[in-house]
Amino acid sequence: MTAAPAIEARDVAKIFRQGTGMFSAARHVRAVDGVSFAVPAGGCFGIVGESGCGKSTLARLILGLYPATSGDILVDGRRLADMGRRERARLIQPVFQDPFSSLNPRRRIRDIVGLPLAAQGVGGAEITSRVAAMLERVGLSAEMAGRLPAQLSGGQRQRVAIARALILRPRIVVCDEPTSALDVSVQAQILNLLAELRRDLGLTLLFISHNLAVVEHICDEVAVMYLGRVVEHAETDALFRAPAHPYTRALLASVLTPEPGRGIPDVGLGDTYPDPANIPPGCRFHPRCPIAVDACRTQVPQPRVLSGRTVECLLA
């Protein structure tokens, strides 16, 4: 693998200013705080973590919806920030979580799926035929093109969102929790479709989820985020077989597989919750960490490479 990775993040950070009212001091929320990774072409990279860990912000940075505060995102070795909106759209497309808010309720399916084509200046007749072909490709009948989103079920809407993401034949698709708003039976349909499209079209997938079972099923590599940083990053098998970071261990322990009689595991994280506006000093996980020692309160752990994985923990 000497080719440039399909997508690469180099020390990317995003800081939001909150409360810019006249009388309140601005708070700085470090949503993404120095994240680096690289995904080879055709790979499926999973990003897991709890709400507030910055995984959705990272997705939006990669989609170019926000500018990064610092750091670079590179696609095929070129800076995303240097690309025009049309060029970026041809390379990267999103699939969002909620199929109810991700489709404009006042436009017909044809216009929704054809929107990226229209933005590239493609003409109406070509849009119609390409939309029809793409709808069939994601398992919808072409006659759906004339319907409104409200006339479709959740699973059908998510297929529409996937069709919209693929119509420009992008190289990279960023999936932000694409199945968590769906019923289990529909979730399986969508996961199968994504896996099939990835194989057939050679897509590079960035798969963001809080559902570790889903990530394990679909991803080759996984990064675990906590309060804006990647605390562990490894190949899926290695990560799930032997998690090194205590937070990864807690996350894995809380996966409830359908095996009766196993009971509910003790994740041992206490009742404090992470707040990205108030990141603790030292190791940012120490207030919840079951194995924290005194050094964790003061010393910031640096990323360390251990047997094919990167971990940010003083004790790993």
Next chain:
Amino acid sequence: MSETLLDVQGLRVRFGGGTEAVRGVSLAVDRGETHCLVGESGCGKSVSALAVMTLLARGATRSAERMAFAGTDLLGLDERGMAKLRGNRMAMIFQEPMTSLNPAYTVGSQMAEVMRRHRGASRRAALDRAAALLGRVGITAPGMRLAQYPHQLSGGLRQRVMIAMALMCDPELLIADEPTTALDVTVQAQILRLLLELQRELGLAILLITHDLGIVARMAHRVSVMYAGQVVESAPAADLFAAPTHPYTRGLLDCVPAPGKVARGAQLGSIPGTVPRIPLGFTGCAFRDRCAQAMPECSGDIPAQTRIPGHRYLCRLPAGWPRDAAA
């Protein structure tokens, strides 16, 4: 220890506009037991629970052959009688605690109110109990939390407060409607673990409504699988997972990605199509359009069969029908 606390037979709920959301549901919850009601959105699981609590929205009508709680006939109870039971001997917690906590009052005053209303307890005594319960559900510094407003708490803390509030009057039955769906996975595990501990300690009966088969497997003594307003399969948890018999239950279990079960990137099992709308007067099996085993007789009356005592299912297929035929 298997005294039936809640006994529902033939529950039906109909909405204006000619849709029937619940079509003859029967379920029983024993003391100290967790009964999981599992199904996909729109299957009628939440509506069933609301019907038991007499909390249905206006325009919905409820009927049942029998509905009894600890020997009391709920069908004959008026609104005042029901209000005496609700929050007292049977309590309910919801998916989004913010909708059931009043944003204008402190946690303490809301919790105390429950006990003062039902038990006539003094404010002092009620607040003491509230503080003790907050401690019991794993909240540090309960005294401080009592003075806070709901929006000052995180999602996990709010759900703990809801649980503590539900426990104020020592309920016998706790109905939990997707209590952890809005929470992060680690917090979900903590909340579910708490429910298990409380059940062991207080002998609570829990009716747990969820769409997550992982939760069902880890929590339930007994499981009822709902589809399109009916219970299509009901069995002790171990038996249901060992020998799922209704094609829908089998399909649902195949859909869940479980470590080691399916190779990475390989196809997950899935159920084709979507949940149908069931018009009034619908007969036969509502699953037949999505079922690989469907036969012409499936549009007629479907017999309720028994695999082993305690394991019932609603399908024409024999108990040990071969799995492979499904593919």
Next chain:
Amino acid sequence: MSGFPPLRRIAAGLGAVIVLGVAFAAIFAPLLVPHDPFLQDLNQRMVPPSWMEGGMPAHLFGTDQLGRDYLSRLIYGARISMLIGVMTVITSGLIGITLGVLGGFFGGRVDDVVMFAITCRLSIPLILVALSVVSLIGSSLTVVVFTLGLLLWDRFAVVARTTTMQVRTLDYVSAAWAAGCSRSYILLREVLPNIVHHLIVVATLEMALAILLEAALSFLGLGVPPPLPSWGLMISEAKDYMFFSPWVIMVPGIALFVLVLGINFLGDGLRDLLGATRDA
């Protein structure tokens, strides 16, 4: 879509009938009136409505103090009221929606300016400024429309701003950005169509308010100039005769009340209807 209670549907239907009826009368006034509304007949002054004692079949609602046919003046008055209502809403809507959408969409510095403008506007006493402007410049239809239009945009701005802020964060707008759409395309095609149903409701409220304000200005002698038969002016002219001929004040008064009620009913109905289609 048949979700809302029957009483509200009846009210909405009634509102639609009233507004359409008045609009019809306003548009086709020259064809509908039985007499010339400006023609004075001093021999037939203060004739009561035809159903009262002394009434004449030729004058259904009687005549005024100059012997002009009251029904004809009422129909021509509808023209003034509807014209003022519609033109004011267009003017104020253009100002308010532009400001609100820009503030809500761009946020930051732009939004600060918009919020400042809204706050300033809300601190201006409406009637007082309208009165002084009209008395300074002199009253004409155009002056009244522009004065009201420049004053009544605040509610449009507030509603457009908050709804734009909500819609802006929705995933379909993010998807449009990611699809490479231009800023103006997203504003006009993705955001605006999804806030329009809120703005229509505001438009009905503002229209009713504008009609009432015009009546108030005309009553005070500062609205449309006298030969034009505005309902407010009719009430004003009638106030000297109301003790002996109460109908001269009741006829335009009731017409004004019914029209404003109808517009409000229609607004409520539209809110229910548009809200329902959105959530369906």
